[in-house]
Amino acid sequence: MGAIFKRELSAYFQSPLGYVFVAVYYLFAGFFFFNYNLYNNTTDLRPLFDLLFSVTIFLIPILTMRLMSEERKSKTDQLLLMAPVTATGIVLAKFFAAAIVYLAAMSITLVMAGVLSIYAPPQWPVVLGHFIGLLLLGAALIAVGLLLSSLTENQIIAAVGGFCAGFFLMLLDALAGVISNPFLAGLVTNLSFYTRYQNFTLGMLDFSDLVFFTSLTALFLFFSVAVFEHRRLS
Amino acid sequence: MIQIRDLQKSYGSKEALRGIGCTIKQGEIVGLLGLNGAGKSTAMNIMTGCLAASRGQVLIDGIDIAKEPLKAKQKIGYLPEIPPLYTDMKVQRYLEFIFDLKKAQGDKKRHLAEVCEKAGITQVGGRLIKNLSKGYRQRVGLAQALIGNPPILILDEPTVGLDPTQMIEIRGLIEEMGRQRTVILSSHILSEVQAVCGRVIVLNEGQVVADDTPEHLEAALQRKNRCIAAIEGHPDRVRQTLLGVPCIESVALLAETEPGVHEYQVQGRPGEDIRRPMFGALAAANLPLLGTRAHRLSLEDVFLQLVSPQQQPGGDA
Numbered sequence: 001m002g003a004i005f006k007r008e009l010s011a012y013f014q015s016p017l018g019y020v021f022v023a024v025y026y027l028f029a030g031f032f033f034f035n036y037n038l039y040n041n042t043t044d045l046r047p048l049f050d051l052l053f054s055v056t057i058f059l060i061p062i063l064t065m066r067l068m069s070e071e072r073k074s075k076t077d078q079l080l081l082m083a084p085v086t087a088t089g090i091v092l093a094k095f096f097a098a099a100i101v102y103l104a105a106m107s108i109t110l111v112m113a114g115v116l117s118i119y120a121p122p123q124w125p126v127v128l129g130h131f132i133g134l135l136l137l138g139a140a141l142i143a144v145g146l147l148l149s150s151l152t153e154n155q156i157i158a159a160v161g162g163f164c165a166g167f168f169l170m171l172l173d174a175l176a177g178v179i180s181n182p183f184l185a186g187l188v189t190n191l192s193f194y195t196r197y198q199n200f201t202l203g204m205l206d207f208s209d210l211v212f213f214t215s216l217t218a219l220f221l222f223f224s225v226a227v228f229e230h231r232r233l234s
Numbered sequence: 235m236i237q238i239r240d241l242q243k244s245y246g247s248k249e250a251l252r253g254i255g256c257t258i259k260q261g262e263i264v265g266l267l268g269l270n271g272a273g274k275s276t277a278m279n280i281m282t283g284c285l286a287a288s289r290g291q292v293l294i295d296g297i298d299i300a301k302e303p304l305k306a307k308q309k310i311g312y313l314p315e316i317p318p319l320y321t322d323m324k325v326q327r328y329l330e331f332i333f334d335l336k337k338a339q340g341d342k343k344r345h346l347a348e349v350c351e352k353a354g355i356t357q358v359g360g361r362l363i364k365n366l367s368k369g370y371r372q373r374v375g376l377a378q379a380l381i382g383n384p385p386i387l388i389l390d391e392p393t394v395g396l397d398p399t400q401m402i403e404i405r406g407l408i409e410e411m412g413r414q415r416t417v418i419l420s421s422h423i424l425s426e427v428q429a430v431c432g433r434v435i436v437l438n439e440g441q442v443v444a445d446d447t448p449e450h451l452e453a454a455l456q457r458k459n460r461c462i463a464a465i466e467g468h469p470d471r472v473r474q475t476l477l478g479v480p481c482i483e484s485v486a487l488l489a490e491t492e493p494g495v496h497e498y499q500v501q502g503r504p505g506e507d508i509r510r511p512m513f514g515a516l517a518a519a520n521l522p523l524l525g526t527r528a529h530r531l532s533l534e535d536v537f538l539q540l541v542s543p544q545q546q547p548g549g550d551a
Contacts, residue, residue: 002334003331003334003335004335006331006334007320007323007331011320011322014322014323015322074318074319074320074321075314075316075318076318076319076320077318078279078284078312078314078318079318079332079335079378080335081282081283081284081285082282082283082284082307082310082312083307083335083336084303084304084305084307084308084336084337085304085335086304232284232285232286233286234245
């Protein structure tokens with residue numbers, strides 16, 4: 001698992017993909033930081049983290065599109081299949097490699113909070129809550145993207161699938177608004193990534209939100225392992 | 235040692251393997267022969283744990299690959315038909331990755347240097363795989379199979395797409411590797427199998443139709459009902475005389491070997507030994523029979539005979 005993790009991590013930076021992802025993330029985060037914090041002279045990072053929700057949803061598919069699909073296309077998945085490594089180990093290695101790149105990108109928010117602390121101390125517990133929320137959101141989206149990537153050998157289809165999934169997750173709240181049945185509306189709202197994420201940006205560290213994102217991550221990773229195993233069995 | 239028992243694999247309604255079985259002993263070099271779609275790659279993928287069988291069992295040194303895959307896989311080096319190479323990596327870095335992936339033991343640097351020397355890729359260690367020629371890529375693929383010194387090597391068409399020089403080099407390499415290991419290779423090139431392998435397993439439509447040494451296979455399928463005869467006399471008379479023998483079906487003129495002497499391919503009925511009746515008929519017609527020789531089948535002929543849908547293995551037709 002360690003070997004695959006290292007190889008995946010280095011693969012991100014042997015091609016422009018890793019650099020582009022991190023650079024675009026920094027670009028958006030930098031723009032929002034300038035616009036909402038530096039320009040308005042505030043240490044409140046809530047608008048920044050709020051806007052990074054959409055950025056994360058649309059950038060994660062770029063990060064995950066090649067994870068499994070490229071292996072299938074170039075037939076290097078055989079190398080992994082014949083290696084003394086379990087399917088779970090392979091999937092987790094790929095997940096953590098993508099998560100580390102994402103972490104490197106989103107860590108810019110801590111630098112921004114550090115910059116603000118020079119002028120006035122931000123509320124560090126709230127910043128930490130934001131950071132955890134953004135990290136968990138990214139992890140869940142990486143797991144979704146990993147599954148989509150394992151379903152196809154075409155990276156573009158994996159990316160488009162990821163965008164669609166992200167768009168659907170964003171629309172869940174709007175969907176809840178038009179559902180008349182209160183139970184269904186409540187269910188959709190509870191499944192909404194945005195609602196769950198907003199709790200973090202409001203400075204609330206709710207245990208149910210933590211469980212929601214971690215269990216979704218685990219579920220999609222489980223599906224990815226199942227898809228990988230299914231291909232070996234079919 | 236590899237034991238394959240009643241291996242069966244289906245893709246939907248299509249049966250790729252129909253219960254194949256064999257035992258491959260330590261130190262053997264075995265060739266898997268078969269037409270496209272015969273089940274060679276499927277069998278190899280199951281042996282290496284890349285694919286699960288629908289039924290049956292593969293034991294690697296007594297370890298069931300389905301039950302203890304991690305343990306069994308450490309004993310196998312596999313070169314699939316398309317070498318599994320990360321083309322964005324340098325050769326040395328790629329091999330280091332394989333060493334770690336296979337959890338190989340020992341001094342990594344020394345082991346990789348040995349493997350590179352064996353595969354003849356020492357001089358390209360610092361190059362990106364995508365910039366290598368097909369021959370070198372194949373060698374890198376072979377090197378990855380050798381990492382960890384696995385006692386069993388499984389090579390799926392290792393020389394496909396290579397030029398003749400590269401083919402000879404890779405073949406030499408396989409022969410050298412076969413001195414210390416069990417090697418199973420699939421190939422379409424029969425001369426290659428004949429040159430390298432001590433045993434041939436012929437697959438046809440997912441079944442083993444022959445399993446023997448190349449020499450025994452050739453001998454088993456030699457036909458006594460067919461021979462090449464050098465006969466003196468006018469070809470029309472010779473043909474008429476021979477076709478008058480009840481057990482002879484056809485006579486084909488091959489070439490004039492000496493003035494007035496021609497070679498013929500004489501074909502008799504299935505299962506009949508035509509040599510004595512032919513001699514008797516020619517002697518009666520005063521047509522000197524100057525020589526006969528058996529119509530030797532090459533491995534190509536044997537292979538075609540075995541996989542031909544009209545013919546049964548080992549049968550005369």
